[in-house]
Amino acid sequence: MKEFLIILFSVILIDNLVLSRFLGVCSFLGLTKSVKNAMGMSVAVIFVMLVSTAVTYPIYWDLLEPVGLGYLQTVVFILVIASVVQVLEAIIRKGFPPLYKAMGIYLPLITTNCAILGVMLINIQETYSFMAAITSSLGAGVGYMLAMFLFAGVREKMDKADIPEFMDGLPITLMAAAIVSVSFMGFKGVIENLFG
Template sequence: MLKEMLVILFSAILVDNFVLSKFMGICPFLGVSKKMDSAVGMGGAVIFVMLMASAMTYPIYEYLLVPYHLEYLNTMAFILVIALFVQLVEIILKRYIKPLYNALGVYLPLITTNCAVLGVTLLNVENEYNFLSSMVNSLGAGLGFTLALILFAGVRERVEAADVPQAFKGVPITLVAASIVAVSFMGFNGLVTGIFG
């Protein structure tokens, strides 16, 4: 049981990283990764929303949608749950951590439509995870999202200080740097099965 949970956790963080392997959540990845503080803040918000959304969507799916054969409504139901928790995060940040709220700007409400958050809830259903496995997968996905943001924030800070040819300044160098970071995560493909297999 512990071995299975560790495989799910480390797979979600490194091998099946939502941003760098599945290419979900690219908008906040590129938009919020300019500064380390905002990257950490967005990562924390996404972890919270992923965990809470998975905790709510699992019982909704298992005890409401499946018994009444309404599985086709899962996407709509999951988006409503995610929107609820994003609003909660937005209210808390606006009230208690105003600088972070201002730094995240438009990207905070975009967590509602962030395909990484919706993706983790849908993959939990698709993989037929039980509640504990769903929560571990969500934690791993959130940690992987945060890891990608923090790594890329560090890369972007270095790129901003570098002497980049005029044609590559701005978005082009950002996309090139993002692709190099994504390629580096391909090296983790055999790691989880090699350690836990």
């Protein structure tokens, strides 16, 4: 239990997917103009993250690794994740229309999202057990959501601010993202003190 908690907290706060590992930055910058969009995308990411882990984990450990083809993981994972997202989209569209309405438009964006692939590869690299890999994926998704939520809040405030023309748009957005990222450095060492 403690092991899972350590993984969960360290992935959310210390090794935050967006703010420390710099994965999924394109959607982080693209979909944080409003809190509503940010949350929709985050929920979709968490969902796909969990399902993809459940699919890619056995593929690696039961198929690729035994025949010594671990190096194929990147190619195979991209293929599998893209297919899984397509299949999920079709199923949700048919079976759960309200859910599709809430996150349907974000699913195609996730098809080749580096955040998903990154987490899959990290899970393999860390040689987690299956449950630990699921926990890590959940944590990564929640961490992504946290970063998206915080940054969307910052950007909504920034809309009203008087920004010099030469910094308006992407420059100020990147600077704000950097400051939010730095704020997460404050969590370094929290896990050792919590569970140490």
